[in-house]
Amino acid sequence: MQRATAGDLAYRLLVRGLAGLAILILLAPVVIVVATSFTTSQTLRFPPPDLSLRWYRELFDPVRSGPIHAAAWNSVWVAGTATLAATVLTVLAALAVARVKRPSARILEAGFLSPLVLPTLSYGLAALMFFSVLGIRPSLNILIAGHLVVIAPFVFRTTLASLAGLDQTLLEASANLGASRFYGFRRITLPLIAPGILAGAFLAFVSSMDNVPVSLFLSNARTGMLPIRMWGMMESTLDVRVAAIAGVLIASTLALLLVVDRLTGLTRRMSA
Amino acid sequence: MSVAVATTTGDARPALFRGRARAPSGGPRVDWRLAAPLGLAYLVFFAAPFAILFGISFYADAEQTRLGLDSWIKFYGDLFYLKVVFDTLKLGVFAVVATTILAYPLALVFRAAGPRARQALVLIILTPLLTSVVIRTFAWIVILAREGVVNQSLMALGLTSTPLNLLQTELGLVIALTQIEMPLMLLPLLTLMSRMDQNLVDGSRALGASQARTFFKVILPLTLPGWIAGATLVFASAATAFISQSVIGGARLVYLPALIWQQSTVVYNWPFAAVASLTLLFAVLAGIMVLGLLGRFARTD
Numbered sequence: 001m002q003r004a005t006a007g008d009l010a011y012r013l014l015v016r017g018l019a020g021l022a023i024l025i026l027l028a029p030v031v032i033v034v035a036t037s038f039t040t041s042q043t044l045r046f047p048p049p050d051l052s053l054r055w056y057r058e059l060f061d062p063v064r065s066g067p068i069h070a071a072a073w074n075s076v077w078v079a080g081t082a083t084l085a086a087t088v089l090t091v092l093a094a095l096a097v098a099r100v101k102r103p104s105a106r107i108l109e110a111g112f113l114s115p116l117v118l119p120t121l122s123y124g125l126a127a128l129m130f131f132s133v134l135g136i137r138p139s140l141n142i143l144i145a146g147h148l149v150v151i152a153p154f155v156f157r158t159t160l161a162s163l164a165g166l167d168q169t170l171l172e173a174s175a176n177l178g179a180s181r182f183y184g185f186r187r188i189t190l191p192l193i194a195p196g197i198l199a200g201a202f203l204a205f206v207s208s209m210d211n212v213p214v215s216l217f218l219s220n221a222r223t224g225m226l227p228i229r230m231w232g233m234m235e236s237t238l239d240v241r242v243a244a245i246a247g248v249l250i251a252s253t254l255a256l257l258l259v260v261d262r263l264t265g266l267t268r269r270m271s272a
Numbered sequence: 273m274s275v276a277v278a279t280t281t282g283d284a285r286p287a288l289f290r291g292r293a294r295a296p297s298g299g300p301r302v303d304w305r306l307a308a309p310l311g312l313a314y315l316v317f318f319a320a321p322f323a324i325l326f327g328i329s330f331y332a333d334a335e336q337t338r339l340g341l342d343s344w345i346k347f348y349g350d351l352f353y354l355k356v357v358f359d360t361l362k363l364g365v366f367a368v369v370a371t372t373i374l375a376y377p378l379a380l381v382f383r384a385a386g387p388r389a390r391q392a393l394v395l396i397i398l399t400p401l402l403t404s405v406v407i408r409t410f411a412w413i414v415i416l417a418r419e420g421v422v423n424q425s426l427m428a429l430g431l432t433s434t435p436l437n438l439l440q441t442e443l444g445l446v447i448a449l450t451q452i453e454m455p456l457m458l459l460p461l462l463t464l465m466s467r468m469d470q471n472l473v474d475g476s477r478a479l480g481a482s483q484a485r486t487f488f489k490v491i492l493p494l495t496l497p498g499w500i501a502g503a504t505l506v507f508a509s510a511a512t513a514f515i516s517q518s519v520i521g522g523a524r525l526v527y528l529p530a531l532i533w534q535q536s537t538v539v540y541n542w543p544f545a546a547v548a549s550l551t552l553l554f555a556v557l558a559g560i561m562v563l564g565l566l567g568r569f570a571r572t573d
Contacts, residue, residue, distance in 0.1 A: 005482060007483075008482055008483045011482070012483065014377070015381065016377070018373065018374055018376075018377035019378040019380070019381040021374060022375065022377065022378040023396055025447075026396055026400050026451060026454060026455075027400070028421075029411030029414075029451055030400060030403055030408075032411055032415060033414065044417070046415075046424075089309045089313055092306045092309055092310065093309070096302055096303040096304070096305075099299075099300055100301060100302050101299045101300075102301065102302065104301075104302050108302065111311075111314060112310065115318065116505070117504060117560055118557075119508060119552050120512065121529050121552065122322075122325070122512075122549040122552050123318070123322070125532055125545060126322050126325035126549070127321045128536070129321065129328055129546070130317075130320055130321035130324045145317045148313065149313065149314060149317045149318045152313075206402055209404070210405055212405065212514060213514060213529075216514065227404060227405075230404075230407075231406055231515050234409070234410055235518075242407075242410050245407075246403070246404075246407040246410065246411075249403070249407060250402075253402045253403070254399075267391055268391065
């Protein structure tokens, strides 16, 4: 039915070429970092002259890499606690505004989502000033509070989307059959929105593990966080252990993604 | 528990559980008891810190002894700092342009792909998103360095005899930010692409429009809301990408985030850092508002 003109052919070539370039640019850095982490060399030369687990042994050595381990556990603790707290508070807030078509609900929604677009670096400095004015010393607890605020929008967004797709007649039926509010929430709402909550919690956890702008200002030598320590290692000497940390982080995130994907169908829903 | 109990509790029930028929004229209301915990956390840990930041910017000196507009005047009266603001915004715009040029073709390929290929593409997009920004920045050092992948390839192909200096240049930084921010552009774009009505595209083609014309007249306007959502995230993220800017840009290229960090934790001039920080906030908000207006303009068109 359609004749391909020379223009159409050029258009198709351009689109495919740029799409190929996009995929290359998206994947190449990840591949290169993982390959570099197995190098035998002292330098970050790519391709590596030979392969070994040298830098992973170095990284897992409790003496030589002690500060890195401490920073990694701090990051996991802060991300886990902040994600848990953010998820509980956010699910409640999402229940409060879902399906409400009033300006008050729109304002609350915009407020709860605002950390996504506001520069979190400005917030990091603001949080540092806030805690120091109150005379609160740097600790993992203030990092948890700071992270909670900037990761909550991830859970809020996915939970709200799940609630919007919820069939209201199920809840009405349950209420008409005499079920209490809480029973209806526990037996109907929660199971149906659980995949959305889990997907959001996963994104929140990953984004907390990765957070720089807030940790940059709220952490210190005692409460070191992994991304900040990695930045330090990149700034001073180009330590190959950074590549090994990258390898570990990529592997564990992918493993977590596969589990979450199994439970929530994240990639299936996104590609639908 | 009886049916009567369930219906007489009427207004006290959270919005979610209330039937539409019983709802007052404006529909369900916000249940403030459920919104309060997160609202309170935001007031204390989010709004209050910004209020303190705003307050501190009105100290005239680094020791915070005198009130005055001196910090604001020092920032806005100096061409150096204004240029830093301009460069920061320019970096955000460059990142939006570069991610757009690459993300749209990929989204078009995604739209035409089958279910298996689509799932693979989503994984390809998620992989960099789930790789820490610090790691992606590190990867670009490995790629762009003097003995890095790009220089080695260029020299092997005989395109250049001396290695190019790509690190500590704006070009290198934009290339790195393109990869780092592209998933933020792709995700909303893909959502809009898969929701788009294929009949409109087929119609345009059947009526004799070329593929390029179909793209600009049908696909682009229909996916513009997705682009605006993506562009907003890319712009805000690129303008504030402290680690990428400082590690790839180096000390020669100064952007607002580095200035804020340096003034607050090295020079220890908090009022001045607060002014720079609020400037970053307003600059990013202004950029987002421009993008939002663009969307409204496009919709009424």
